[in-house]
Amino acid sequence: MAGHSKWHNIKNRKGAVDAEKGKVFGQIGKQIRVAVKEGGGDDPASNPNLRLALEKARAANMPRVNIDRALNKGMGRGVGGGAIQEVLYEAFGPGGVALLIEAVTDNVNRTSSEIKFALSRNQGTLSGPGSAQFLFTKQTSDGVLSFVAVHEQPLNTVQTAAFTQLLDALKEVEDVEEIYTTAKV
Helix, strand or coil: CCCCCHHHHHHHHHHHHHHHHHHHHHHHHHHHHHHHHHHCCCCCCCCHHHHHHHHHHHHCCCCHHHHHHHHHHHHCECHHHCECEEEEEEEECHHHCEEEEEEEECCHHHHHHHHHHHHHHCCCEEECCCCCHHHEEEEEECCEEEEEECCCEECCHHHHHHHHHHHHHHHCCCCEEEEEECEEC
16 A cells, blocks of 8 residues: 555645635635725724625634734734835736736735745746836825726737736735736736
């Protein structure tokens, strides 16, 4: 019975389940952060979107530590009371498509390395300040700043597939809040 190990089977099953839970917890954490930002506070009694997100977290058995971390990030408090920073990264993806990546983090070095890793694995490159931002115009609605592409860039089918993989990889980075692009898909 070479290659047969009960521990190996358990490890593989547990790893798959934990990865799926982590993905769900990340999505719910992002919903909590957005609800706190848009609702203006971390009180679920006065913020119905936050109350809904917290109910989803409880239904998914999300640990209280993760919920507290998401609430603190949404309120702009870091680990141990440290400051949370909003960072805007500029990048280029498959076919020369420009990307603006908004991130909210307590550790800029960690976030930049995670974003660089996701870009490098998916035909993207991180660029310097001002290299892609001129391709977008700023718009403010309800006090929320967003970016709109000045000129959209069409992609062929191969570039579209690579671009969607890149977007998926960037969305998996926990600190990424919003991604703006010039791609016309």
